[in-house]
Amino acid sequence: MKRLLFTTLVFIAFISCKNEAKSKQTEDTGTSKTEERTDKQNDGLTLLKGQFVLYDGAAVLQTHANIYGLFITDKLKELNQLAEKYKKEPTDMVQVEIRGKITNQKDEKILWENKVEVAEILSVNPIPKDENNVVKLGEQ
Incomplete structure (x- = not known):
């Protein structure tokens, strides 16, 4: 009977120590995620890649x-000059x-649902010829 009681106590102590170690580990990883983020990741800006045009006052x-x-x-x-x-x-x-701040606020000039304020220009390149699917009407 004493052996059974002793074995049970050792088993309970072993399980409680194991759970405590797991909870400490999850606490540590939770704090390290915010520390590992760079300043650029914490500034609230979003990286956007795509095709850009500014024509007749609309971008x-x-x-x-x-x-x-x-x-x-x-x-x-x-960006337009580049x-x-x-x-x-x-x-x-x-x-x-680009990197910019995305918003859904109402604007009387911009009627798109999603709007962006450009904060940083990362790269500007021509569209590859195989992706340029523009249909032109009229005589050439």
């Missing part, structure tokens, strides 16, 4: 999943990679 960014209206700011004007190098016509789109 649009088309990603693989969504279409965004872009707020006209100094950073957007800078994009002009790759355009043959004013309506041509350019491949861009």
